[in-house]
Amino acid sequence: MFSQKVAQQSLRRLAVQQPTLMQSAMMRASPAAIAIGNTQKRLATSSPNTEDPNQILAKQRLNRPVSPHLGIYRPQVGWIMSSLHRISGISLSGPLYLWATAYLASPLFGWHLESASMVAAFGALPVAAKILIKTILALPFTYHSMNGIRHLTWDLGIGFTNPTIIKTGWTVVGLSVTSALALAFM
Known part of the structure; x- marks a missing residue:
């Protein structure tokens, strides 16, 4: 109950102080972080990744360890x-x-x-x-x-x-x- 009140108060404070940032802050930070005033911001990467996401995933799968199957166990x-x-x-x-x-x-x-x-x-x-x-x-x-x-x-x-x-x-x-x-x- 107390945590809900803290979250509501911090959201109200944020809405009054910075109404344009409220939506973006609500999506990125928890109510506790907003109450403390500790909202983090992610910086955009300087060079966008132009590689196909499927190719990235295929490369990542090659680096994953292979799980052993029944062949390693003695019957x-x-x-x-x-x-x-x-x-x-x-x-x-x-x-x-x-x-x-x-x-x-x-x-x-x-x-x-x-x-x-x-x-x-x-x-x-x-x-x-x-x-x-x-x-x-x-x-x-x-x-x-x-x-x-x-x-x-x-x-x-x-x-x-x-x-x-x-x-x-x-x-x-x-x-x-x-x-x-x-x-x-x-």
Whole structure:
């Protein structure tokens, strides 16, 4: 409150004493500086710069230090697993949305995506192809599920030490591969 009164009084004093300079002073100085009488003035440069501002900026960018990227860091289990968790989530949800849309649109286009025709088509495949397809479908699902449990324990505040993160990371990899193969051979 007191600072507002000081600022108002200094602006009024300036308006009465020098009405022509009031607008330029208000744009350049703070009210406290006007109250003290300490307004600074910037002198114009003697030679105007005729160089293109974009060229000046390009030259300045060349002198800036370059920030290091992921190439300087040693790969660690934590950030690789976190990246794969996001990738597996996208790789699971994308085809699910596409298949659900195709399933809903199949009567309109005459496609046969009902369960009986899909079971018959999958049953006609060789055993090696069935195992390969089931492994490809099960691996992202089991990995995302196991790593999701790991992330939920982190949300509870459990397991944030580096040795625990490394152990649980490799445990998730082992469990997801084992469970994916178990699902594939069922």
